[in-house]
Amino acid sequence: MKRQELVENIRRKRSFLCVGLDTDIKKIPQHLLDTDDPIFNFNKAIIDATAPYCVAYKPNLAFYESLGVEGWIALEKTIKYIKANYPDQFIIADAKRGDIGNTSQMYARSFFEHLNVDSITVAPYMGEDSVTPFLGYEGKWVILLALTSNKGSHDFQLIEDRDGRRLFENVILTSSKWAGPDEMMYVVGATQGKMFEDIRRVAPRSFLLVPGVGAQGGSLEEVARYGMIDDCGLLVNSSRGIIYASNGHDFAEAAANEARKLAEQMATLLA
Amino acid sequence: MKRQELVENIRRKRSFLCVGLDTDIKKIPQHLLDTDDPIFNFNKAIIDATAPYCVAYKPNLAFYESLGVEGWIALEKTIKYIKANYPDQFIIADAKRGDIGNTSQMYARSFFEHLNVDSITVAPYMGEDSVTPFLGYEGKWVILLALTSNKGSHDFQLIEDRDGRRLFENVILTSSKWAGPDEMMYVVGATQGKMFEDIRRVAPRSFLLVPGVGAQGGSLEEVARYGMIDDCGLLVNSSRGIIYASNGHDFAEAAANEARKLAEQMATLLA
Numbered sequence: 371m372k373r374q375e376l377v378e379n380i381r382r383k384r385s386f387l388c389v390g391l392d393t394d395i396k397k398i399p400q401h402l403l404d405t406d407d408p409i410f411n412f413n414k415a416i417i418d419a420t421a422p423y424c425v426a427y428k429p430n431l432a433f434y435e436s437l438g439v440e441g442w443i444a445l446e447k448t449i450k451y452i453k454a455n456y457p458d459q460f461i462i463a464d465a466k467r468g469d470i471g472n473t474s475q476m477y478a479r480s481f482f483e484h485l486n487v488d489s490i491t492v493a494p495y496m497g498e499d500s501v502t503p504f505l506g507y508e509g510k511w512v513i514l515l516a517l518t519s520n521k522g523s524h525d526f527q528l529i530e531d532r533d534g535r536r537l538f539e540n541v542i543l544t545s546s547k548w549a550g551p552d553e554m555m556y557v558v559g560a561t562q563g564k565m566f567e568d569i570r571r572v573a574p575r576s577f578l579l580v581p582g583v584g585a586q587g588g589s590l591e592e593v594a595r596y597g598m599i600d601d602c603g604l605l606v607n608s609s610r611g612i613i614y615a616s617n618g619h620d621f622a623e624a625a626a627n628e629a630r631k632l633a634e635q636m637a638t639l640l641a
Numbered sequence: 642m643k644r645q646e647l648v649e650n651i652r653r654k655r656s657f658l659c660v661g662l663d664t665d666i667k668k669i670p671q672h673l674l675d676t677d678d679p680i681f682n683f684n685k686a687i688i689d690a691t692a693p694y695c696v697a698y699k700p701n702l703a704f705y706e707s708l709g710v711e712g713w714i715a716l717e718k719t720i721k722y723i724k725a726n727y728p729d730q731f732i733i734a735d736a737k738r739g740d741i742g743n744t745s746q747m748y749a750r751s752f753f754e755h756l757n758v759d760s761i762t763v764a765p766y767m768g769e770d771s772v773t774p775f776l777g778y779e780g781k782w783v784i785l786l787a788l789t790s791n792k793g794s795h796d797f798q799l800i801e802d803r804d805g806r807r808l809f810e811n812v813i814l815t816s817s818k819w820a821g822p823d824e825m826m827y828v829v830g831a832t833q834g835k836m837f838e839d840i841r842r843v844a845p846r847s848f849l850l851v852p853g854v855g856a857q858g859g860s861l862e863e864v865a866r867y868g869m870i871d872d873c874g875l876l877v878n879s880s881r882g883i884i885y886a887s888n889g890h891d892f893a894e895a896a897a898n899e900a901r902k903l904a905e906q907m908a909t910l911l912a
Contacts, residue, residue, distance in 0.1 A: 430740075430747075432747040435748065438717060439713045469703060470789070470790065473701055473704075476665070476703040476706075477706065480706045480707035484709050494796075495766045496737075496786070496798075498792070498793040499791050515766055515767070518741070520768070522770040522771050523767060525765075525768030526768055527768070529808065531801060531802060532802075537797065540797060544797070
């Protein structure tokens with residue numbers, strides 16, 4: 371999906387919500403466990419209920435891999451289901467991959483050719499040749515980790531170099547030489563608040579994928595205040611706060627409610 | 642596998658070789674493509690041929706994931722095969738994972754409980770809470786990226802902080818507070834040559850997983866000269882140089898030859 375199409379979807383739906391499909395077999399409603407494919411059936415219900423309120427889905431690969439082969443089958447079915455029924459949704463494989471060139475190439479093949487998602491999250495530690503194999507696929511995106519939402523983000527991402535530039539700033543400045551804002555986004559945690567100003571200084575035109583609203587405690591208002599640009603430039607993700615809003619038979623309805631609440635806030639912020 | 646057992650295996654076999662199972666369907670001998678499970682059959686033959694000369698196997702997850710569900714089946718079969726037939730081999734899932742706490746926990750479950758490998762490679766960018774969920778599993782190891790073998794390692798890993806400490810040194814120093822050398826190793830590329838001296842200054846007792854000998858051009862002698870410690874402290878990996886030594890019906894024999902040559906060099910270096 372190209373940037374223009376993504377922006378049009380955001381404007382039409384008045385939402386920049388991404389729903390995170392962190393589907394955990396231990397957390398989904400009991401009654402689904404007796405069905406043929408609990409993970410996929412859960413996802414399908416969540417997707418059907420939330421699609422009007424979001425512009426993107428982000429399956430978190432860890433949750434599928436933890437189930438081995440079965441998990442991969444559920445993941446592939448989920449992605450096919452979204453593409454077939456909601457082709458205007460932007461799909462993010464939250465995989466945080468990154469390896470030497472020939473290996474990243476295999477991952478690119480896996481995610482962009484085999485699974486055919488729109489984007490993949492990539493870890494920057496190994497540098498240029500670990501990232502560039504993901505570039506150059508028409509309409510596909512790399513979403514590079516910059517300043518993450520977790521506590522550990524302080525361990526290395528904030529280390530200042532001799533010129534006072536922090537590692538996340540170096541990651542953005544260096545990687546912006548590899549790809550422009552039409553095929554690279556950055557992950558910036560909603561928990562980082564005013565730091566979005568610093569991010570916008572080095573990434574004025576990039577889309578940001580923003581996890582950490584909801585269960586992790588980030589503020590949507592702050593993110594929009596400091597991070598929003600002309601064409602929005604934000605995809606804000608909520609996972610647990612939406613998909614586990616209820617544990618009963620009404621889980622899909624409850625998820626739709628939470629997604630709608632966020633979308634309503636977003637409509638105001640976009641106006 | 643505990644450190645003592647690993648060291649005993651190295652001494653008994655007089656080898657610290659790790660064979661990288663970067664199995665690519667596009668590179669394996671033609672005649673295997675007609676069998677029921679080409680990837681597994683290739684791995685099985687390579688393992689049977691090389692097991693006398695190595696102490697570890699390192700399947701590279703990207704190569705399996707790129708095939709989707711089929712790839713995961715081949716990976717699971719490969720790991721089970723090694724555990725059943727060569728229980729003294731140390732198995733490394735080369736996955737380079739690392740995510741927020743609850744996600745890393747899922748990965749830990751996936752790799753240590755489901756696949757039941759001995760170790761997993763982890764990327765440090767997201768800091769402490771992305772790494773610690775992998776710790777505390779009896780006999781299991783985290784292998785953290787420090788100074789990788791690729792060209793892009795220079796992009797961020799060598800950035801000096803205000804005190805002149807480079808990022809890879811900060812990664813080692815900080816992470817050594819999370820776990821000791823009995824459950825954490827570091828990835829250091831064989832292409833880094835004399836930098837092993839700098840590594841040993843900050844990680845005097847840690848085992849190092851060393852990729853980059855062979856196809857990537859690293860020197861085994863240099864690695865041993867600057868990196869070896871009392872109980873060896875090295876696992877040197879070769880992937881392409883061994884497993885693709887021949888493309889014909891003699892591929893397993895050719896792989897054994899390459900592995901034996903490296904093991905012979907290693908025996909000399911250990912002596």
